Amino acid sequence: MKRILAPSILSADFKVLGEQMQLCADGGAEYLHFDVMDGMFVPNISFGIPVLECVKGFAGMVMDVHLMIQDPIRYVDKFCDAGADIVNVHYEACGDLQAVLDKIHGRGRKAGITIKPATPVEVLVPYLDQAELFLIMSVEPGLGGQAFIPSSLDKIRTLRALLEKRGLHADLEVDGGVYHSNVREVLDAGANVIVSGSSVFRGDILENVSGFMEIFKEYTQDS
Numbered sequence: 001m002k003r004i005l006a007p008s009i010l011s012a013d014f015k016v017l018g019e020q021m022q023l024c025a026d027g028g029a030e031y032l033h034f035d036v037m038d039g040m041f042v043p044n045i046s047f048g049i050p051v052l053e054c055v056k057g058f059a060g061m062v063m064d065v066h067l068m069i070q071d072p073i074r075y076v077d078k079f080c081d082a083g084a085d086i087v088n089v090h091y092e093a094c095g096d097l098q099a100v101l102d103k104i105h106g107r108g109r110k111a112g113i114t115i116k117p118a119t120p121v122e123v124l125v126p127y128l129d130q131a132e133l134f135l136i137m138s139v140e141p142g143l144g145g146q147a148f149i150p151s152s153l154d155k156i157r158t159l160r161a162l163l164e165k166r167g168l169h170a171d172l173e174v175d176g177g178v179y180h181s182n183v184r185e186v187l188d189a190g191a192n193v194i195v196s197g198s199s200v201f202r203g204d205i206l207e208n209v210s211g212f213m214e215i216f217k218e219y220t221q222d223s
Ligand SMILES: O=C(CO)[C@@H](O)[C@H](O)COP(=O)(O)O
Pocket: 008, 010, 011, 033, 035, 066, 139, 140, 141, 142, 143, 144, 145, 146, 175, 176, 177, 178, 195, 196, 197, 198, 199
C-alpha cells in the first residue's frame, strides 16, 4: 500500500503559493489537498473554483479537493471542470450520497467520502465499494492547526478492517493535527494518505515534506 502526503494549502502563504507548492512537489508530495469551505457546513470560508483553476495540474500533483460545503452535488460539475482529480464530499452534507458519488464517477473522477469526528465509521458500510477514498477527519473541520483527536485512531483501524474484510483497497486518508511526531500511529492504524497543513507549511517546507517521506519509507516493505 502506497503512502502519500497531501499538503493542505489552507496553511500556505498565498503570496508565494507557487513557490511553496513547488517545494512540496520537490520533497515528494504527490497530492495537493484543497480545502473548500462555504461558511455554512463549516463556519469559515476559504477559497474555491478560481484558485483551483490556477493550481490544477501543478507539477503533476493530484488535486485532492475536500468540499466542506452543504449539498455538494450542486458543485460537483464545477469543481470537476476546474481541475479536481478526487472529489471528497462529507457524508453529513449530502442528502442523497449515492447520487453524489454517481455524479462524481460520471465525470470520470475519483470519489471520496469524508466523515467528521462525531460520525461513526459504520455509516460508511453501505458505501465501502462505492468510493476510491475515505477521509477521516481527526479534527473538527473548518480550521487548521488543531490538535489530533486520539479516538480517530480507532476509527481508522475499524475502517481499514472493514475494507480488508471485503477485499477492498480504497485509500484511507486522515486530516487534522498530523505531525511527524504522531504520523506513525496514524499509518500503523491503517491510513495511507496523510493530509498535513501546519506540519508542512510552518518552517522549512522542503525539510518538513522530506521528513514525512523518510517516515513513509519505513512502510515500503508491507502490503
Ligand atoms: O480540512 C482541514 C481543516 O478543516 C485540514 O486540512 C487542516 O487544514 C489540516 O491542517 P493541520 O491540522 O495539519 O494544521
